[in-house]
Amino acid sequence: xxxxxxxTLDYSLFYGEFRALNRINLEIPSNRITAFIGPSGCGKSTxxxxxxxxxxxxPGVRTEGSVQLDGGDIFREDVxxxxxxxxxxxxxxxxFPKSIFDNVAYGPRIxxxxxxxxxxxxxxxxxxxxxxxxxxxxxxxxSAMALSGGQQQRLCIARAIAVKPEVILMDEPASALxxxxxxxxxxxxxxxxxxxxxxxxxxxxxxxxxxxxxxxFLLTDENRAGNVIEFGPTDRIFTSxxxxxxxxxxxxxxx
Amino acid sequence: xxxxxxxxxLQELKARMTSMAEIVRKNLRDxxxxxxxxxxxxxxxxxxxxxxxxxxxxxxxxxxxxxxATQQPVAGDLRFIFSVLQITNxxxxxxxxxxxxxxxxxxxxNEPLVKPLVDISRMADIASCMLEDALKAFYENDGRTAAEIxxxxxxxxxxxxxxxxxxxxxxxxxxANMEQCILLEWVAHNLERVGDRAINICExxxxxxxxxxxxFN
Ligand SMILES: Nc1ncnc2c1ncn2[C@@H]1O[C@H](COP(=O)(O)OP(=O)(O)OP(=O)(O)O)[C@@H](O)[C@H]1O
Ligand SMILES: [Mg+2]
Numbered sequence: 001x002x003x004x005x006x007x008t009l010d011y012s013l014f015y016g017e018f019r020a021l022n023r024i025n026l027e028i029p030s031n032r033i034t035a036f037i038g039p040s041g042c043g044k045s046t047x048x049x050x051x052x053x054x055x056x057x058x059p060g061v062r063t064e065g066s067v068q069l070d071g072g073d074i075f076r077e078d079v080x081x082x083x084x085x086x087x088x089x090x091x092x093x094x095x096f097p098k099s100i101f102d103n104v105a106y107g108p109r110i111x112x113x114x115x116x117x118x119x120x121x122x123x124x125x126x127x128x129x130x131x132x133x134x135x136x137x138x139x140x141x142x143s144a145m146a147l148s149g150g151q152q153q154r155l156c157i158a159r160a161i162a163v164k165p166e167v168i169l170m171d172e173p174a175s176a177l178x179x180x181x182x183x184x185x186x187x188x189x190x191x192x193x194x195x196x197x198x199x200x201x202x203x204x205x206x207x208x209x210x211x212x213x214x215x216x217f218l219l220t221d222e223n224r225a226g227n228v229i230e231f232g233p234t235d236r237i238f239t240s241x242x243x244x245x246x247x248x249x250x251x252x253x254x255x
Numbered sequence: 256x257x258x259x260x261x262x263x264x265l266q267e268l269k270a271r272m273t274s275m276a277e278i279v280r281k282n283l284r285d286x287x288x289x290x291x292x293x294x295x296x297x298x299x300x301x302x303x304x305x306x307x308x309x310x311x312x313x314x315x316x317x318x319x320x321x322x323x324a325t326q327q328p329v330a331g332d333l334r335f336i337f338s339v340l341q342i343t344n345x346x347x348x349x350x351x352x353x354x355x356x357x358x359x360x361x362x363x364x365n366e367p368l369v370k371p372l373v374d375i376s377r378m379a380d381i382a383s384c385m386l387e388d389a390l391k392a393f394y395e396n397d398g399r400t401a402a403e404i405x406x407x408x409x410x411x412x413x414x415x416x417x418x419x420x421x422x423x424x425x426x427x428x429x430x431a432n433m434e435q436c437i438l439l440e441w442v443a444h445n446l447e448r449v450g451d452r453a454i455n456i457c458e459x460x461x462x463x464x465x466x467x468x469x470x471f472n
Contacts, residue, residue, distance in 0.1 A: 206327055238329045240466025247330045252258040 002029030005167060005197040006051055010065035012225075013046055013055060020046050022225035023065065026216060033189055033198045035212035035234065037205065039254065042218040043226025044201040048169050051199065052086035053079055069167070084111060087160035091172040093152030095144035095159070100127075100136050103144045103155055107163035122162055129195075130158035131188050150181025157188065161196075168192065170200040174207065186211045205250055209238045217246045261326050268318055268339050269394060275311040275343065276390050278304060279350045280383055283449065286356035287379040290442065291372050293365060301357035308350035315343045334466060338459040342393060345452045345459075349386065352445040352452075359438045368439075369425050369432050375439065378414045378446040381407060385453035393460045401460035404453065405471035411450040418443040 006028040013021040021043045028034045036044040046055060053074060055061045067074045074082055084107070095103050104123040105113075113119055123140065127133040132154040136147070144155055153173060160168055170189075174182040189198055189211050202208050208215055215237040217230045230237065230246045241247045248254045282301045289297035319336050322328060328336050385407055392401040422436040422443075454471045461469050 205329065209329065239333060241330050250329050251332045252261065 002032060004028065005030040005070065006199070007068040007071075008047075008050070008065065009068070011050065011067055012064040013043075013050060014060075014062045014064075015058070016060040019223065019225040021050070022221060022223075022227050024226075024228055026228060026231060028197065028199060029214065030197050031193050031195075032213040033193055033200060033211055034214040034216065035208040036199070036201045036216050036218060037203075037208050037249070038218035038226075038229075039220075039249065040203075041224075042220050044218055045171050046226065047218070048171055048199060048201050049088075051167065051169055052083050052088055054088065084163045085165055086167040086169060087163065087165035088169045089153070089156050089160050089171070089173050092176050093149055093156050095147070095152050095155050097143065097145055099141045100144050100147070100155060101140040104158050104162045107159060111163060123158075126158040126162040127155075129161055129192065130154045131184060131191070132158055148181070150177050150184060153177060153181070153185060154188065157185075157192075161192075165196065167197045167199065170198065172201055172203060175203065182207070209234060217241075217243075217249060219245055219249070258326075261322075264318070264322055264326070265332065265335065268315065268322075268336070271311060271315050271318065272339060272343065272346075272390075273394070275308060275315065275346055276386075278308055278311070279346045279353065280386060282308070282350060282353040282357075283379065283383050283386070286353040286360065287372070287376060287442075287446075290356060290360040290363070291376060293360075293363075293368075295361060295364070298357040298360040302354050302361075305350050305354040308347060312343050312347045316340060331463075334463045338393070338463040341459050342390075342456050345455050349449050349452050352449050355445050356442050359442055363435055363438055366435060369429075369435055370421070372439075374414045374418045374421070375443055375446065378411050378418070378443060378450075381411050381414075382446050382449040382453060385411075385450060386456070389453050389456040389460065393456065393463065396460075396464055398461050398464035401457040401464070402469075402471075404457050408450045408454055411447055415443050415447045 004027045008024045008026045011021065011024045012019060024047060036047060038044055049055045050063070050067055051069075051074070056079070069077070069082070069085060096106065101123055104126050105119045108119060108122050113122065124133060127136060132151060135151060144152065147155060157168070174185045177185065186207065189200070192198060200212065212234045214232065215234045216228050217237070218226050219229045221227050230241060230243045237246065238250060241250065282304055285297055286301045288294070289301065319340050322336055385404055388404050389401060392398070392404070419440065422440050425432045426436045451472065458469055458471055461467060
């Protein structure tokens, strides 16, 4: 049995009066890639952002139930330390308009690392893990904005890794990239799962099938609230889903 | 309803399978009928028609491969396409058995038969029926029927043993019958194999419907 890293218990989220997530019960295993799939607006991003409490930044958001990281309630934890443990990579690469080095050193600096050689070590390690080191090692002080989209996205992954999180959340991390850069990101995810738990939102069924170990299918109910319809090992979901709605969605018969 | 062309392509696969199945079943019935009625021309037709079976088989394979490459089928669609490939293959082999029987028919030529082909003919009826029902279960996604069909193979096996004993007696009584008896034994053997292939098709139907792999043999 896989160890459980993240767990939601009857977790609901409201944007004001509107219930966007309805009683979500999920167990996300450690050192695995879990994919959230489902039609637009079903709450994938909302659920993903719940794991590092990014939704709290939105006014009027309220939650019910609980979300646990390693068995501890994330709402009881200090949000800064939670976000160190649960990093995030967004759809559009969003490096800071600073040097490559400063992007990667940003998180460790915030968390108090001052020593230059220690920062250099962290930068090399993170950029290597993000499969970017060889491409940028001679130009660490060049602006991150001068990198290609695919390189920028790997830089953002390096930036997320630099604070040594346990979990990396990725919201459609490859949707702005070409197929070659996409393959790089997918390979990267695969190598990262040795050390991290990865949760990814993707609209690309083949990508979910290729990279993830587990898949959760979400769908809105008659009140437009997002529900988890089916969760299980990806190979089973893509060969023999048990719910008709999952089948209809992944075979493209939906809507 | 999304992916119209894709849905049409899947339907088209079913249609091509149906036409292949019709030729195979006809060849199977004709091969035994020609043997019974010593119809050499009919046997030649069966032999030649097997070419057509092979062509439809390749055609279906090509169609499946194109769908896999371009549409990335998953779940029920993937199981369906995978099963089409397997079932087509089983039918192609059944076609070969029919051709084999037709060839034997030619070999025996105008020589009178050592006995009327009562049991062999019954074997052919049951096998052909099993094949027909297995394919119907596939078209109708009917796992329950598919699970019931394999039991009928017991009758084929019983008849096969009976034919075997009978042919042995003929050989012992009249060693000059040896050649023809060996050929007729081959016919019975081919029909016994048809039953087994029909069972394989039933397994594929169950896999298509439920995703489970079962072994009926
Ligand atoms: N800041 C917000 N304020 C109010 N409602 C929101 C907010 N963000 C999302 N929603 C609503 O919550 C629901 C879920 O949105 P969410 O962005 O989580 O969906 P999603 O599955 O990620 O969709 P997509 O695939 O299009 O990214 C939608 O109905 C959306 O309109
Ligand atoms: Mg989203």
